[in-house]
Amino acid sequence: MKCLILAAGRGSRLRQRAESKPLLPVLGVPLIERTLRTALAAGVEECVVVTGHAGEAVRNRLAHLSRRLGVPVRTVHNPAWEHAENGRSVLAAEDLLDAPFLLMMADHLVEPALVTTLLASPPPPDGIALAVDGDLDNPLVDPDDVTRVRRREGAIEAIGKGLEPFDGYDTGVFLCTPALFDALREVEDTRLTAAVAHLARQGRVRAVDVTGRFWCDVDDAAALERAERALLARLRGKPTDGPVARWLNRPLSIRITRHLVRYPVTPNQISLFAFALSVLAAALFLAGGRGGLALGGVLAQAASIIDGCDGEVARLKYLQSDYGGWLDAVLDRYADALLLFGLTWYQWSTTPSHPGYVLATGFAAIIGSFMLSYTADKYDHRMQARILRGGRAGLRLGRDVRVLLVFLAALTGLVFPVLLLIALAMNAEVVRRLFLVRGED
Structure with a gap:
């Protein structure tokens, strides 16, 4: 026609x-x-x-x-x-x-x-x-x-x-x-x-x-x-947004996106910039010192907010691509690993006797975050199908929550308790998803 x-x-x-x-x-x-x-x-x-x-x-x-x-x-x-x-x-x-x-x-x-x-x-x-x-x-x-x-x-x-x-x-x-x-x-x-x-x-x-x-x-x-x-309001309500993304990150990222779309910046450039902020945050964690720890936490949360802008700009300017989504996902995994490793190193290096349980907890937190991301696609698909049938999606625990916890750990200095919380929560959520998806079959 x-x-x-x-x-x-x-x-x-x-x-x-x-x-x-x-x-x-x-x-x-x-x-x-x-x-x-x-x-x-x-x-x-x-x-x-x-x-x-x-x-x-x-x-x-x-x-x-x-x-x-x-x-x-x-x-x-x-x-x-x-x-x-x-x-x-x-x-x-x-x-x-x-x-x-x-x-x-x-x-x-x-x-x-x-x-x-x-x-x-x-x-x-x-x-x-x-x-x-x-x-x-x-x-x-x-x-x-x-x-x-x-x-x-x-x-x-x-x-x-x-x-x-x-x-x-x-x-x-x-x-x-x-x-x-x-x-x-x-x-x-x-x-x-x-x-x-x-x-x-x-x-x-x-x-x-x-x-x-x-x-x-x-x-x-x-x-x-x-x-x-x-048009900006239509960016809200993304099905895969967790509670932090929905109520904190997304309102802020949309405000930033409103200005970014007026310039020739690409979604991939935004993804790389957000990743660079995460790398800098991890470097500050590794450098030690309470000041660097707090600043690193602020940068990590800022990166999490800006990380939402790449997809928003892509949708508003018709720049969506499979490669862009894949690049963003890969950079997020690297950023997660670096941030959690940085926190683990900070706690281990500032604790007398350098206990092994700190390293084990940090390792569990990294593995849990990776497996949570690995299971996300299938879980999100099942939850969207449930919504279409008239059900409720429930609480989504994802990267937005994880980075906010990193931010709070860095600001308060309660690094090990937060690392332990991330390790337990991420791995428990993976197990919950396994049983939930199995029950949907």
């Missing part, structure tokens, strides 16, 4: 932020790229983009994206973009669309699931389908600016800004047949909404409910702020 993306507008309310609205960066990624990637994730095979203001700059960006993503992207210039509404942009692409097509706005952020929901509900043979948000309290919507709809028996009865009464919002995502072009020619008003209203009066617009799906019209600075906050 093809996707038509309207990207001809000037975006005057955001002119201080970007040359044109489609090129406006949202957490480091231009709006037009986010829209294009959403369409591709939903199964679109080819995109047609209508340009207008700053057309050459938008076309250059699209040509780069087409090569990088390996997807055909054709552009059409709307010469009337400055004097006519967005309906003329749709008509400008008529010659390239002779079958049902997806229609999206370059300045609307939507999640792929919203689009796939719409694609699963085909339009009438001579009409269109519109994705409608029925949440009238959606915090991402400006009720005074949004296009409202009124539905009746699964169809759009009326549509327009300021419509009363109404029971939903136009998300700006349509599944269309070529009948839309005829409707645009039949109305004098050049707005797309006018053609949709014309079809609605004939009962030719299906309403597809997408309530609960993420979408946001980025139309001004306030909407941009709402959109960025919402």
